[in-house]
Amino acid sequence: MKKLFLILILFASVVFSQSEQQNIELPDFIITGRQAIDIPAAQKPRTELISILSKDFFTPQYSSEELPFLITSAPVAIYPSIKSSENYFNGNVKIMLGKETMPYGLLNLSQSFDYYLLNLKAWGTNVKDYQPFSDYNSSGIELSNDFSISTRSEFMPGAKILADAKYYRDSYYMFGSITPAQLREKNNGEARVAFLSLYSKIFNLALGLTGNLFSLNENSLKETNVLADGKINFRWNGLMFGGKAELKRQTLSNNLSGKGSYNNLNTEAYVEAALNSSLWINAGAYFNTNTSTNMFSPFVTVELLIDKGLTFGAEYKPKVDFFTMKNLLEKNPFATLGLTDNVFTKYYNDLSATLRYEYQKIFSVAFLANFSKIDNYLYYEDLLNVGKFDIQTANGVQVLKSKLNFYLQPAQFGSLFAEAIVQDVRDINDQRIPYEPVFISSFSYNYSFNSSFGFGVKYKIAMQAYADLKNTQTINNYTDLSASVWYELFGGLKLTADFQNILNRSNFVWKQYKEKPFDYLFGFEYRW
Structure with a gap:
């Protein structure tokens, strides 16, 4: 009965949040009361050579949901997720109320049946108008199914079948523009099915199909994105031969350009080899074809185990990124789509x-050190109307970036993550691209005194960014300090408190759009 009562409270908060109008799809570390400051006990990468170089090689494997930060001045959609530590529970519910955020609610339910895992998530949040028309509202629900085949099975041992469905929406006003009362509402429906057979040491296969329906209230715009992807690996005589393919089709209706559909195909073919116990190499060819251009390029990735715990990696890998309308509004919720249907970078x-x-x-x-040269680089600038950002692209953009990060595993001294990024993003005329800070840094630390009490802090800063391509308008430095504390009353029930933007800074990710001031949230979390 107690669990049922808590679940009813959560759904009441979600319903209430949907009835309110809201602000922007800001980064989740700014607008929600969701962010517990704790760093999950993530599975760390091993010091041995890893099978293929990826983002996991360049960054610690912590959850981006728990440690979000503005890397490219781009807001990230808010999709609450179950922390790794929550997988040991059948569910949890969290409710919080605050000065600016009222309410925030999150529900997780999971149940396993031998080789089948079912998970349900629901969330909702409402930020009040801290200035006229700045209120923001979002909610969503997600259902995921994970079916595994026994490793002792004669047919596809260790294979997995995944099926997920998700719906999420948000609403906000263009409160920093010349029409602040203009309401923007976005709806997203998504479903994915996938088959994974990765257990065999000789042959691996992965297939997936994803469909996304996106709608915008302006002009009754609708977008459908269908993605079919697959990967295959075959090991023979000490080598691994493999290939990947991703085909994405974008279909539009009520868009101003009048064009109905676009296609984008990415393919890779490669060979992997461990030349000895310390050196691993992956080399192959990449091909992209889309509605506007083609691209072919070789690529190579090398990893070298220098000494115990010390690893060096290098990668040369050109690519094409496809930004749909949904992606364009995720990067900047105040963008004006106009005649732009997509961007191929x-x-x-x-x-x-x-x-x-x-x-x-x-x-x-x-x-990490990185050098890139990019055509059709995506950026935003409010050229025609203040506070309404036109989608722009630039050719010949050069990106120089260096990143240093440190990660302390959860231990008796707590958990710590620190990162510093220095970057220079310039166009062919040596002008800095708008909303690309030169320096970005973040720091997160959490500590539990015992099983009943803990705290965490976060600090983030972004410096030296321009608001225009002529580099005449600067954006004030972004600084945010947040903290969280929790106390467990008894088994499963915690009292929680979050304090956001403690310094009460006037922060701006986008010109004219001031972010939430100092906010405090109090609530509880119950696990069972």
Whole structure:
């Protein structure tokens, strides 16, 4: 009965949040009361060579949901997720109320049946108008199914079948524009099915199909994106031969350009080899074809185990990124789509090198250097109307970036993550691209005194960004300090408190759009 009562409270808060109008799709570390400051006990990468170089090699494997930060001045959609530590519970419910945020609610339910795992999530949040028309509202629900085949099965041992469905929406006003009362409402429906067969040491296969329906209240715009993707690996005589393919089709209705559909195809073919116990290489060819252009390029990835815990990696891998209307509004919720249906961004040079050291699974430190040359680079600028950002692209953009991060595993000293990024993003005329800070840094630390009490802090800063391509308008430095505390009354029930923008800074991610001032939230979390 107690669980039922708590669930009813949550759904009441979600319904209430849907009835309110709201602000922007800001980064979740700014607008929600969701962000517990704790760093999850993520599974760290091993010091041994990993099978393929990816983002996991360049960054610690913590949850981006728990440690969000503005990397490219782009808001990230808010999709609450179950922390790794919550997987040991059948469910949890969290309710919080605050000075600016009222309410915030999150529900997680999960149940396993032998080889089947069912998970349900629902969430809702409402931020009040801290200035006229700045209120923001979002909610969503997600159902995921995970069916595994026994590793002892004669047919596809260890294979998985995944099926997920999700609906989420938000609403806000263009409160920093010349028409502040203009309401923008976005709706997203998404479903995915996938088949994974990765258990065999000889043959691996992964297939997936994803459909997304996106709608915008302006002009009754509708977008459908269908993605079919697959990957295959075959090991023979010490080598692994593989290939990947992704085909995406975008279909539009009521768009101003009048064009109905676009296609984008990415393919890779490669060979992997461990030349000895310390050196691994992956080399192949990449091909992209889309509605506007084609691209072909070789690529290569190398990893070298220098010493115990010390690894060096390098990668050269050009690519094409496809931004749909949904993606364009995720990066900037105040963008004006106009005649732009999508953007194809071409990285015709993309070279990275990383040096990482890990000590006895206790801490890791990594340094990354990256150089890219890009055509059709996506950026935003309010050229025609203040507060309504036109979608712009630039050719010949050069990106120089260096990143240093440090991660302390959850231990008796707590958990710590620190990162510093220095970047220079310029167009062919040596002008800095708008809303790309030169310096970005974040720091997160949490500590539990015992099983009943803990706290956490976050600090984030972004400096030296321009609001226009002529580099005449600057954006004030972004600074945010947040904290969280929790106290467990008895088994499963915690009292929680979040304090956001403690310094009460006037922060702006986008010109004219002031972010939420100091906010405090109090509530509870119950797990069972």
